[in-house]
Amino acid sequence: MLNWSNSLGHQPRKISIMVLSSHSCTSATHTDCTGRVAGAHPPPSMSSSTAFTESSDHFETPTMDLEAPTLLQDITEQGGYAYVSMATLAAAGDSRAAEAAREMAWEQLHSGPWHSVLPVWRDAYSMACLHVARLHFSKGELSESLRVLDMGLIMGGMLLRKDLDSAVDKVSAKARDAGAVSEQLAKRKLVRQDGLRDAEVLQSLPFKSLSLKLVGRRPSLSLEGFLREYFLSGSPVIISDSMAHWPARTKWNDMDYLRRVAGDRTVPVEVGKNYLCPEWKQELITFSQFLARIEANDFSSDAPTYLAQHPLFDQISELRNDICIPDYCFAGGGELRSLNAWFGPAGTVTPLHHDPHHNILAQVVGRKYVRLYHASLSEELYPYTETMLKNSSQVDLDNIDEIRFPKVHDLGFEDCILEEGEMLYIPPKWWHYVRSLTPSLSVSFWWSDCKN
């Protein structure tokens, strides 16, 4: 799967980021925007030099200051002379040049499939974002500055990541002091207990739901018990009481808290029934706008907005501090591969697919229906044949075409309603379908074992 972040990513989500339209320079095919001019030479100064002095309306960029000469040299070698000219002017405080450099790097990010984008252009994009954000910051345009820094975090390379992170901290702190976070929503709970229309919710589930084998629940499951009884045999289990100590359990149901720590941050969201539908698309919006959409979402919406499979906790450290890595993720002696957020209104659907890693799906706020088919049932679940989609089933569990997919009807599965405060262990390669029954905030922890 193409992933626009730096994380792994195995579902074919986030493919269409290449044509996102939140930026004025979105052509997916135009490759010419670096201004490659035969015989043109890079400008004499290659430094990101410091026309700025440290003050409260300036943020430091020590990594960029150090790396700029080499990075600009690498960009020159790729023919990006115009980018280098603009970035040099930007470093001296020219805001139009800073925007132009960002546009040029953006075009390069959209010049072909994501995996073929040269890493140097991702770093070039981060550099231009730092320049643009710094200029906004110096004019007191804090929301705009944060938006651009987030774009750098989401789309840029790793080289200047530290500068982006520390700039975000500085701008966010100033925005908070200034009370700049927009106040669009009244103080509210994300999920209200009186709002759970159980009968209506249950009717929305796929055929035979909750009528065969239910995933077992285990309170107080020790790491050893988890290893012996579930991990080694590759069996799913719900661990029902091991996240009570997470600050997120109390904080994330508070819209006001979420708005305060993340409201002005830009996040990628998916809009549409699910990622296999043709009308599905991606957008970049602020977290406040996202929360407003969750609030406005009526349960029946067929185009919910879903912040799905996004490494939000690499981007927003306050939210990272609210969660804890479950000890279970150390089973097998492998490595933690990725932490992803899955935030959305009631009615989001992640269609039937499998992932290569062990997974703990932690349900922080709200509830979700999850159906699991054993890894050995792949053939009966009719995976797509295209490489990008081959971990997804062609079967739409919400509307099964029994003529095309006759084997599905009689297959055994396990399912459950994953309640707030519970974690579900999904073994590698097990097929899973997930539907949110309320507004829902979950976190997935993917890890490998030492064989893998």
Ligand SMILES: O=C(O)CCC(=O)C(=O)O
């Ligand atoms: O919660 C969801 O919508 C999907 C979660 C998922 O597919 C995963 O954790 O791998």
